[in-house]
Amino acid sequence: MGAGNKRIMTLLLCDTNFLMKVTTEPLPELAGFLADSGLELVTLQKIETELKGLEQSKNRSTARNARSALRSLDTHIVNMLKYRPGSSEKTDADALLVDFAAHSKNRVVVATLDHSLLSILERKRLPYLTLRNNRPFFRTFESATYLLDKGPK
Numbered sequence: 001m002g003a004g005n006k007r008i009m010t011l012l013l014c015d016t017n018f019l020m021k022v023t024t025e026p027l028p029e030l031a032g033f034l035a036d037s038g039l040e041l042v043t044l045q046k047i048e049t050e051l052k053g054l055e056q057s058k059n060r061s062t063a064r065n066a067r068s069a070l071r072s073l074d075t076h077i078v079n080m081l082k083y084r085p086g087s088s089e090k091t092d093a094d095a096l097l098v099d100f101a102a103h104s105k106n107r108v109v110v111a112t113l114d115h116s117l118l119s120i121l122e123r124k125r126l127p128y129l130t131l132r133n134n135r136p137f138f139r140t141f142e143s144a145t146y147l148l149d150k151g152p153k
Contacts, residue, residue, distance in 0.1 A: 010037075010038065010039050010040070010106065010107040010108075010109065011039065011040050011041075011042045011079075011104070011106050011107070011108045011109070012034070012037075012039040012040065012041050012042065012109050012111050012129065013042055013043060013044070013081075013097060013100065013101060013108050013109065013110050013111065014041065014042070014043045014047065014077070014111045014112075015043075015047060015093065015094070015097055015110065015111065015112040015113075015114060015117065016047050016050045016051060016054070016069070016093065017112065017113045017114055018111040018112050018113050018129075018130075019043065019047070019051065019069040019072060019073070020051075020054075020065040020066060020068070020069045021065075021113055021131065023065070023068045023069045023071070023072040024064075024065045024068050024069075027131075027134070027135075027136060030136045033136060033138070039109065040079065041076055041077050041079075042077060042079040042080070042081055043073065043077055043080060043081065044080075044081050044082075044083050044093065044096055044097065044100065045080055045081065045082050045083075046083075046091075046093045046096050047093055048070070048073060048080060050093055051066045051069050051070050051073075052066075052070065054066035055067050055070060081100070083096055083099075083100050094114065094116070094117045094120070097110055097112070097117065098110070098117070098120055098121065098124065098126070101121075101126045102124060102126060107127075108126070108127070109127045109128060109129055109138075109140075110126060110127070110128045110129070111128070111129040111130070112128060112129075112130060113130055113131060118130060121139075122139075125141045127139060127140045127141065
């Protein structure tokens with residue numbers, strides 16, 4: 001296959017907390033956006049490992065949310081990515097997400113609720129999807145928009 005045949009895809013790279021939130025509290029406008037966006041839903045094996053650890057939590061809510069997110073991996077995540085750029089198993093999942101997004105040949109949008117990760121993505125000008133006031137917020141650095149207009153109060 002020649003270089004001209006490779007198709008650049010846009011990946012929505014989901015982190016642990018994002019998966020736990022959207023699988024336990026689905027947002028119809030997010031589902032609509034994803035269906036229309038052409039984004040391929042992916043995550044890293046490290047995220048699956050984190051979810052399996054959280055599934056063993058003594059906090060019932062955390063364990064239940066992690067179980068729900070793990071079930072969603074089987075049905076909604078198109079691709080589970082193995083990504084270890086010369087790092088050890090102990091590498092932080094957030095660092096792997098940022099590194100993958102920054103160095104992928106594909107366009108990557110990181111889906112997260114983690115404020116420290118959002119701050120890093122902002123500094124590095126990497127696109128992301130998050131929730132603000134329980135509304136999906138998509139930031140590309142060419143634009144930023146809520147996926148749903150706020151309705152009347």
